[in-house]
Amino acid sequence: MEKKDINVLEQMQNMTVDMNSKVMLEKAEKDGVETMYKRKLGYKVQCGFGLQGVCCRNCGMGPCRISPKTPRGLCGADEHTIVGRNFARMCAAGTAAHSDHARDIAHTLALTTPGGDYQVKEPQKLIEFAKFMDVDPEGKDIYELAHEVAEVCLMEFGKPFGVSKLLKRAPKVRQELWHKLGIEPRAIDREIATVMHSTHVGCTSDLDSLIHMAMRCSMADGWAGSMIGTMLSDVLFGTPKPVHTEANLNVLAGNNVNIILHGHEPTLSEMIVAASELPEMQELAKEVGADGITLSGICCTGNELTMRHGVKIAGDFHQQELAIITGAVEAMIVDVQCIFPALADLSKHYHTKFITTSPKARITGSTYMEFHEDTAMEDAKTIVREAILNFKNRDQEKVLVPDLKSEGVVGYAEEAIVGQLNNVVNTQIDEMDTLKPLIDVLASGVIRGVVGVVGCNNAKTPSNHNHLTIIKELIKNDFLVVTTGCGASAACKNGLMLKENAPKFAGKGLATVCELVDIPPVIHLGSCVDNSRILNVCSLIANACGMDISDLPVAGCAPEWMSEKAVAIGTYVVASGIDTFLGVMPPVTGSSKAVELLCGGLKDQVGACFFVNENPVELAKMIMDDIEGKRPHFEELYQEKVLNKRLAEA
Ligand code: SF4
Ligand code: SF4
Numbered sequence: 001m002e003k004k005d006i007n008v009l010e011q012m013q014n015m016t017v018d019m020n021s022k023v024m025l026e027k028a029e030k031d032g033v034e035t036m037y038k039r040k041l042g043y044k045v046q047c048g049f050g051l052q053g054v055c056c057r058n059c060g061m062g063p064c065r066i067s068p069k070t071p072r073g074l075c076g077a078d079e080h081t082i083v084g085r086n087f088a089r090m091c092a093a094g095t096a097a098h099s100d101h102a103r104d105i106a107h108t109l110a111l112t113t114p115g116g117d118y119q120v121k122e123p124q125k126l127i128e129f130a131k132f133m134d135v136d137p138e139g140k141d142i143y144e145l146a147h148e149v150a151e152v153c154l155m156e157f158g159k160p161f162g163v164s165k166l167l168k169r170a171p172k173v174r175q176e177l178w179h180k181l182g183i184e185p186r187a188i189d190r191e192i193a194t195v196m197h198s199t200h201v202g203c204t205s206d207l208d209s210l211i212h213m214a215m216r217c218s219m220a221d222g223w224a225g226s227m228i229g230t231m232l233s234d235v236l237f238g239t240p241k242p243v244h245t246e247a248n249l250n251v252l253a254g255n256n257v258n259i260i261l262h263g264h265e266p267t268l269s270e271m272i273v274a275a276s277e278l279p280e281m282q283e284l285a286k287e288v289g290a291d292g293i294t295l296s297g298i299c300c301t302g303n304e305l306t307m308r309h310g311v312k313i314a315g316d317f318h319q320q321e322l323a324i325i326t327g328a329v330e331a332m333i334v335d336v337q338c339i340f341p342a343l344a345d346l347s348k349h350y351h352t353k354f355i356t357t358s359p360k361a362r363i364t365g366s367t368y369m370e371f372h373e374d375t376a377m378e379d380a381k382t383i384v385r386e387a388i389l390n391f392k393n394r395d396q397e398k399v400l401v402p403d404l405k406s407e408g409v410v411g412y413a414e415e416a417i418v419g420q421l422n423n424v425v426n427t428q429i430d431e432m433d434t435l436k437p438l439i440d441v442l443a444s445g446v447i448r449g450v451v452g453v454v455g456c457n458n459a460k461t462p463s464n465h466n467h468l469t470i471i472k473e474l475i476k477n478d479f480l481v482v483t484t485g486c487g488a489s490a491a492c493k494n495g496l497m498l499k500e501n502a503p504k505f506a507g508k509g510l511a512t513v514c515e516l517v518d519i520p521p522v523i524h525l526g527s528c529v530d531n532s533r534i535l536n537v538c539s540l541i542a543n544a545c546g547m548d549i550s551d552l553p554v555a556g557c558a559p560e561w562m563s564e565k566a567v568a569i570g571t572y573v574v575a576s577g578i579d580t581f582l583g584v585m586p587p588v589t590g591s592s593k594a595v596e597l598l599c600g601g602l603k604d605q606v607g608a609c610f611f612v613n614e615n616p617v618e619l620a621k622m623i624m625d626d627i628e629g630k631r632p633h634f635e636e637l638y639q640e641k642v643l644n645k646r647l648a649e650a
Helices: 003-013 021-031 038-041 048-052 079-110 122-132 142-158 165-169 172-181 188-198 205-238 265-277 281-289 300-309 317-325 345-346 373-393 416-422 436-444 463-478 484-494 498-503 510-516 531-545 564-575 592-606 616-649
Strands: 243-247 257-262 292-296 312-315 331-334 353-356 404-412 449-453 479-484 522-526 554-558 580-582 610-612
Touching: 003 021, 003 038, 021 038, 021 317, 021 404, 079 142, 079 265, 079 373, 079 564, 079 592, 122 142, 122 165, 122 205, 122 449, 142 165, 142 188, 142 205, 165 205, 165 531, 172 205, 172 592, 188 479, 188 616, 205 265, 205 300, 205 564, 243 300, 243 416, 243 436, 243 484, 243 580, 257 265, 257 300, 257 373, 257 580, 265 281, 265 292, 265 331, 265 373, 281 292, 281 317, 281 373, 281 531, 292 300, 292 317, 300 312, 300 484, 300 498, 300 522, 312 317, 312 484, 317 331, 317 345, 317 610, 331 345, 331 373, 345 353, 404 484, 416 436, 416 510, 416 531, 436 510, 436 616, 449 463, 449 616, 463 498, 463 616, 479 510, 479 531, 479 616, 484 522, 498 510, 498 531, 522 531, 531 564, 531 616, 554 564, 554 616, 580 616, 592 610, 610 616
Parallel strands: 243 312, 257 292, 257 331, 292 312, 331 353, 449 479, 449 554, 479 522, 554 580, 580 610
Antiparallel strands: 243 404
């Protein structure tokens, strides 16, 4: 390798802290293939106007960009309007992605039949949810009920009147605040359409209104779309329970047919799991000379599958290309969201079949095998067969699977958390199946707070560096971490989801809780739509304590966020009263007013705001200081609302 190439390789390797990824980047160079890391080097300087959010191309008179010489766009929009509009549109796109995902799940619930490809796996959960959605389950067959609930959920996307039914999950005081501020989401699609309308040339040019709209739209994600997606996925595919898994690229080792599932929607991936378990598929794998089939996941499809089946996690967002570069992947099957179009060209350098399945995400150069929910199993079998038959094309000369993987325990849905907490309930004094043990350790300060560390990888920061630094700092200082999305993959790959590792990484208080409750110090709650589980747990705790969510010693953090979905998530988390800490600056710095509002002013309105710091150690400190700052108020309220009540009852 020439000196120039080594320099390039070193630069790329410095863009990740994952040791497997470093090995694969060296292989990429040897194989002469391009990755995101190489492309990033080509982008030496990114456009300052875009970075600050002051570029507008919302009409044909533009593009316009704000600078000291051109302080207004041609229509007269100033930097505050342009930044506000761009921010709101990011929220709308993120909400659209999560919600369209949820819509497909609701349609799938409508397709369920006894003995069919899709069935109701959790009838009791469906009954409870039906009641919550004002559907009377009395005297109804479970499938009749499923179809009715599906229809009611689908109405949440476009109902003409009212607000999201799911808001009722939030504490009353929070619901009243949303009502007062006028940010209760109405129908999901309506909020997305309203943002697109109001950000059209010649509509809203008032920053406060734009940010309010962005919040209301994002709330339609967290408190409607994502919540429906998570709930119905549990009903259809089972509520996750603690399960053992393995993570990182070494899960591809061995002589098995490797099928990677990448994307988001469990309707496809659940069916691929079922198809690949069929005896006929296992036999076919043997016939082509493999020992069996290894399924593994990337991004949120990986998270959904690992939560419900312990399917191995091949990697996170930044490892999607690197997985193919191992040369050991027979097929990468994708549906929607977070899929690099670059995979099409890349897979041609290897034997890997890059199979797209969704009309919503067609990618030029891929093998397109459309998946339909109404012929799900047949379609899944065709796709799995294609993958297996490709095993004979594997070129051993091109195979290099890096050495590392880690074990972990994942699958902590809300019910699973409550189930684990039962381990420390004294039935003489307390009831089973409540969050009381968690509330007690939070109130006593044994655990200082709970932080949701979520989100993506971003080329602006070395892959996994921020995630791992922040998570380790937090657990070392007795903050329990719950995680979803690619942050969860980063944690699992590094042994942070192993119960045995609690004493090694966690502070004394947290380690003791982990041992007694039998949980790892970092809790995997699922995929990005499963951030709605975080909202639910916070609501349950706040309701149990008679508090608002903003009173709790909790925080959200997206250390390496990159997607518009992450912007919507951060925004609904803030609107829900949870301070949110970002490790990458959003494109808003071109408007001093937007920065002031998002990183300060919102606190007076919704009780929370954003904080940004690109140094992960400092960001972790900011999170801990913020929660410590909230603790006296929380402890006082706890005394007043919970302890005194318990004493009175006793
Ligand atoms: S909407 Fe206004 S700022 Fe945007 S491109 Fe058109 S004229 Fe320029
Ligand atoms: S965490 Fe980000 S990168 Fe990962 S799947 Fe979710 S949106 Fe995509």
